[in-house]
Amino acid sequence: MEILRSQLRDLGRPDAQTLVAALKACGSVGALKDGKAIHGELCRFGWETSTPALVTCLVSFYAGCGGSGMADAQLVFDSGTRPGLITWNALVAGYGCQGEAVRGLEMFWLMVEQGVVPDGATFVSLLAACNHAGLVDECDRLWSVMVFRFGIRPSMNHYQCVTNALNRASKAMQ
Structure with missing residues (x-):
C-alpha cells in the first residue's frame, strides 16, 4: 500500500500493475476497506473493466473477502466485458x-x-x-x-x- 500511496503522491496516477498488485495484497489479507479504495481508483482512471485480468482480479478480491463480498464480486463480473x-x-x-x-x-x-x-x-x-x-x-x-x-x-x-x-x-x- 505504501508503493501505491507513493505513486499517487508523486505521480498523481499509479500504473495498472501497481493497482493490481495492491488489490491482490488486500485480497490475501482480507483488507476489504483498502481493496474497495483501490477499486475506486480503478474506476476513477477508467480501468475497472478495461481488461479481463482486472475484472478477474476484482472478482477474486471480493470473493475472497467473504461477507457481502460475493455480491460485489457478482456485480463486477456482470459489469465486465464477456x-x-x-x-x-x-x-x-x-x-x-x-x-x-x-x-x-x-x-x-x-x-x-x-x-x-x-x-x-x-x-x-x-x-x-x-x-x-x-x-x-x-x-x-x-x-x-x-x-x-x-x-x-x-x-x-x-x-x-x-x-x-x-x-x-x-x-x-x-
Whole structure:
C-alpha cells in the first residue's frame, strides 16, 4: 500500500500493475476497506473493466473477502466485458469458498450454456464446494460431466475431492 500511496503522491496516477498488485495484497489479507479504495481508483482512471485480468482480479478480491463480498464480486463480473474461463473460474471458486455451492453450480451451468468450456480447475472448485456442502450426488454427476462430456482427465485433486465427499457421506450415515 505504501508503493501505491507513493505513486499517487508523486505521480498523481499509479500504473495498472501497481493497482493490481495492491488489490491482490488486500485480497490475501482480507483488507476489504483498502481493496474497495483501490477499486475506486480503478474506476476513477477508467480501468475497472478495461481488461479481463482486472475484472478477474476484482472478482477474486471480493470473493475472497467473504461477507457481502460475493455480491460485489457478482456485480463486477456482470459489469465486465464477456468473461473468459479464468474470470468464470474465479466467480465459481468464490461461491464455493463462501459456502454457496448451489450458486456456484448455477454459475457453472450458465458458463457452459454461454459456450465457455471448463477446465480441470473449474471442476476442482466445483467438486470441493460440493464436498463441503455434502452434495455427494452432485459430485458424482460433475465427475461424469467432467470426464465424458468435456474429456478432462482427472487429477489427484479431483480424486481427493470426490474421496473426501464419499468419506463425509459415509461418516454421516454411521
